[in-house]
């Protein structure tokens with residue numbers, strides 16, 4: 469909101485210059501993160517920074533900054549923007565160089581940009597739940613990398629929105645992987661199921677927090693893939709992400725889950741998640 473972290477400096481938005489040959493712009497050659505900020509405090513910031521460096525490493529980008537320095541700059545950005553509740557978006561591209569698919573030489577430095585956005589938590593979705601639709605997962609086979617290449621996700625989300633749904637639940641063949649920008653969970657007979665964190669899904673930070681919450685409230689977890697038809701027969705379904713937190717799914721392609729109501733376990737997980745947000749304020 470007025471300022472941008474641009475490489476190692478925080479500048480006025482109108483000072484940043486994006487090179488037309490930036491590889492992020494031309495190839496989607498980079499990685500990104502979104503961090504939630506509650507009342508001026510960054511939630512799970514270390515986990516997001518670690519995942520950014522891991523994603524970068526997987527595509528052979530060396531981020532020219534220490535994690536501590538990045539953490540400090542993100543903190544300063546939140547302060548200078550006076551962000552209360554919203555999020556930070558940040559990305560690292562392989563840098564700008566004459567257009568060629570192969571990597572540029574070592575002298576080309578990665579480009580870092582980060583900015584904040586104020587926005588309310590989607591409380592109504594948490595309370596009432598949302599509709600979802602199944603969409604074939606046509607993305608590449610390295611969904612574990614939080615890459616700037618998001619076309620598969622963009623097309624899936626658009627299809628969902630055109631059908632009046634909040635999220636596209638992606639499936640490869642009959643197996644549900646994750647949402648277009650969320651992880652998918654189902655609860656059946658008191659057991660929480662979610663796809664294992666392999667190359668077919670992004671290992672969501674919220675997913676990890678929710679698995680921790682499940683442990684804390686005595687809900688057994690199985691990180692096992694499940695099918696589309698099993699999803700429709702779940703007692704409860706929900707999706708998670710940094711901005712969607714724990715969002716209940718109450719119908720999929722018109723089939724109601726739990727008679728169109730938010731389930732008991734989902735409510736308990738939401739409450740446990742909320743305690744973690746509150747703990748942030750007393751740190």
Ligand SMILES: Cc1ncc(COP(=O)(O)O)c(C=O)c1O
Pocket residue numbers: 621646647648649650651669670671672673674675708709710711
């Ligand atoms: C494909 C995909 N899966 C899962 C997630 C959830 O990840 P997180 O909880 O870290 O926000 C996202 C978030 O953007 C995503 O794009």
